[in-house]
């Protein structure tokens with residue numbers, strides 16, 4: 001068989017391996033990035049829970065201030081009671097005290113409600129923090145594996161790149177270009193076998209004269225349909 005075709009076939013085999021390694025490399029990098037973004041996502045949830053909690057805490061502080069004021073009002077009203085002369089005035093003060101106590105009750109209820117919300121949010125936060133810890137541990141362990149695997153990929157890529165040049169460099173420049181273009185445009189398959197009168201790349205029938213010439217002429221032939229470079233493995237009988 002033609003020496004150039006042999007080189008091209010070996011080159012294609014190697015390029016497929018190289019593509020496989022590059023793909024694996026991309027997958028590993030994506031996994032690494034996914035772990036990182038998942039950590040950031042959970043951390044953002046924890047941060048937003050913190051913000052919500054501190055929002056409720058300042059609302060509670062305000063409610064406490066309100067309660068303290070109501071307390072002052074009640075005491076002030078109660079202090080006035082002994083000095084009261086008329087029944088009308090007395091009833092008015094009692095009404096005032098009653099309103100203030102009602103307000104106090106209302107503020108206390110609001111406080112309790114917010115405290116309950118905080119407790120819920122704290123529980124949610126604890127859960128997220130647990131998830132985050134677990135994820136951090138997993139990402140650290142997996143991160144080391146990924147770093148190792150990436151290193152192995154790089155080493156293989158370097159080795160294969162060296163092997164590749166021993167197949168690629170001896171080819172004529174024109175053929176190198178044709179091969180590279182076909183690899184790019186024909187889904188990584190540039191060199192295909194012609195079998196039983198057909199191109200195994202596009203499965204189209206080859207002109208008989210062309211097919212027969214593959215067994216005779218020592219030159220590179222292309223499929224007229226897909227342009228892929230053709231080789232044959234045995235003499236057609």
Ligand SMILES: [Zn+2]
Pocket residue numbers: 199200201202203204223224225226227228
């Ligand atoms: Zn074809």
